[in-house]
Amino acid sequence: MSTRRTLYQFGYRRCPDQDRPSPARHPVVVVGAGPVGLCAAIDLAQRGVPVVLLDDADRIGEGSRGICYAKRTLEILDRLGVAQPCLEKGVTWKIGKVFQGNDLLYAFDLLPEGGHKMPAFINLQQYYLEHALVARAAEMPNLDLRWRNKVVGLSHRNEGVTLTVDTPDGPYDLEAEWVVAADGARSPLRGMLNLSFQGEVFEDRFLIADVKMKGDFPPERWFWFDPPFHEGHSALLHKQPDDVWRIDLQLGPHADAEAEQKPERVLPRLRQMLGHDSFSLEWVSVYRFQCRRLERFVHGRVMFAGDAAHQVSPFGARGANSGIQDAENLAWKLALVIKGAAPESLIDTYDLERSAAADENIGHSTRSTDFIAPRTAQELRFRNAALALARHASFAKRMVNSGRLSMPSTYETPLSTPDRDTWSGSLRLGAPLPDAPMRAQDGRPVWLLEALGGEETILHVPNGDSRPEGSRVLVIGEDLMDEHGHFAERFDATPGSTYLVRPDQHLAARWRQAAPDLVKRASLRLRGVDA
Amino acid sequence: MTALVSESRFPDPDRAYRALIDAHRGLSDQDSAALNSSLVLILANHIGDQGVLEEAIALAKQSLERSSPDRS
Incomplete structure (x- = not known):
């Protein structure tokens, strides 16, 4: 509907x-x-x-x-x-926030x-x-x-x-x-x-409803296992603009998709969850995931x-x-x-x-779905054991899986030049660069990722030698000022550190001290040219 | 990588076995199964090694095949 x-x-x-x-x-x-x-x-x-x-x-x-x-x-x-x-x-x-029953x-x-x-x-x-x-x-x-x-x-x-x-x-x-x-x-x-x-088809059906109402829930992702308003199943609540709330209710494997979308079925479920009926339905759909x-x-x-x-x-x-x-x-x-x-x-x-x-x-996504919708009695026992243990033992909290939220991939790819030096910091070879607040030469604040844009770029921390050569080079402390030290910390940067960045802002190569021929070869490599 | 230890490690294995039996005495099958599920998670986390866990699963599956000869 x-x-x-x-x-x-x-x-x-x-x-x-x-x-x-x-x-x-x-x-x-x-x-x-x-x-x-x-x-x-x-x-x-x-x-x-x-x-x-x-x-x-x-x-x-x-x-x-x-x-x-x-x-x-x-x-x-x-x-x-x-x-x-x-x-x-x-x-x-x-x-x-993850709840079981009424408890956080x-x-x-x-x-x-x-x-x-x-x-x-x-x-x-x-x-x-x-x-x-x-x-x-x-x-x-x-x-x-x-x-x-x-x-x-x-x-x-x-x-x-x-x-x-x-x-x-x-x-x-x-x-x-x-x-x-x-x-x-x-x-x-x-x-x-x-x-x-x-691939894999999951048997459980889920009701997804967008509801318009004035709610006083905070802008957070709330997930319930076995909530009092929807016993034995899971529920998810998310805030959207325009006073619209996304509600996601697990229906189980035997739910009738067509019947469940009818207002006479949907409205009582939502009333039970929200505790009132001053809401209107924007959109309803019943899904089975694949x-x-x-x-x-x-x-x-x-x-x-x-x-x-x-x-x-x-x-x-x-x-x-x-x-x-x-x-x-x-x-x-x-x-x-x-x-x-x-x-x-x-x-x-x-x-x-x-x-x-x-x-x-x-x-x-498969592992999350397995946890949210166990398929056998024993799977359910493991799930419930993890939930029960989560109240007493911290390891079990990390097993509770209500969805692991999207993070960018770190590519293991022939386009990367393997690290030869040792690095700490949050930057990873093959991963998108972490952002950092910087200042441009003219003093105007600029974010690192804005400054990078979509071009292959070399980021270089000066060490007294000449700038590295490349189609585009940004020198930290000259072109971009690392006022708050976020860049130095996240990139583990020291004098001489040089980073080669792909046009999609993923890191292709880095050196503590960059020899020109290494930089050149890495640049060819990130474009798939044999070097 | 550590390997699964399948040689005996308890100084007194009978007491360890008895502790497991005691834990289940008086429980319904359902509660026993729930208890075992918690135990498995706790012990798996204590081991904290994916390789060892997978070896343990393989060993347990092997014993499952042996203990059910009528399974086809």
Whole structure:
């Protein structure tokens, strides 16, 4: 059931490609204007690659869907120019609480330290994120977003793909050197290529309801095992903007999905949970979760991203977050390949790095689902034993799993140059850089990640020798002032420390003292060039 | 990496065994199973080594096969 009316409607417009005698050829066609496709398209366009973005619908706003956006995702959105409206509208949070029955078992803080531009998480209805992304896309002259353009055919050609696109004016063909398939969990493109999408299906059904009410719960993630208002099952409560609350109730394996969505079933459940009935239903859906993935994300010139490539259960907010991280991983690589600055094999590292990330996400999400929805009597005993022990023994708190919230992956990748020196601090090889508050040369405050942007960059701490050579070098203490010492601490920086940063802000290499030929080789290596 | 120790370690294994029996005396099967579940978690954490835990699971599974010859 969906009571929400469409929030944003966009118009179909006929485009010149539909009137050409032979198909137009584009470097990249992105299929699917959800968060993942929009991020991929914007990132590519920002990197100077002209993009066509196709979507079979012409509206957004049906259901809140993904609501939790993690710090790393916000950092990516910031680079794409859309974090600000999301932060302004979103509910910022970082505290999670886990209850059993009426009792608080423990609380966790997802970002206990300061000195980061982005918060641990915001909650925001997916349609607001999509709207901000669509607005950003509309500003970009080299991004051509076509609504009601539905891909109905795909064939591989030499060095490219031909797509058949259906529109209200009838079908037309398009040629693309590369296709990004971000067409969602049911991905029609996956079907067109006959690719299997395998994994684990969880039997338990969950009711997801968005409720509008004036509530006095704090902006925190509250999770209950066996709450008094929903005995024997689990429940989750999350705050969204506009006085909307996300409620997630476990229904068990035998629930009737259709019947459970009817107001006469939903409303009493919610009344029991909230203790009143001064609320209205925004959106209701009943889910059964799956954790599955494509075996490979790259098929010739077609690259799958987001839900089209992998699907996880929602405990941990790993769906949209990992999809947007896919988009960012792919965009810089594809841009370099299209510009001839990297070999085509660089795209294989998208498969490698994001497959590993998908496995990590599927692992976390599977383990969370196992804990939340035990399948056998003994699984339930273990679960209940862990919950009971958590009250007396700290080790058991760490076993209680109500969802492990999305963290960015640390890539073990051939693009990294292995460390030769010893490092402490929170920076990890292959991981995104931790942020830090800095000052620019002119004294204006700037965040480290803002200063980095989306270009390959060398960060260098001077030691009296000459600056290292690279396409872009930022010297700490000259270009960026580390006023509060956060950089030095997080990067374990000493005079001479040099860091090579990928265009996606992940660390590719670091040295205590950098010899020019080592830096040069590491830079080639991060672009997939044999050195 | 430490390996699972399968040689006897208690100075008095009979007393250790007896402690387990005592813990279960008078419990229903259901309570016994719950108690064992807590014990397993506590002891697994005390071991604190994924490799040893997995070896222990493998050994236990092996003994399960032997103790149920009629299982097909």
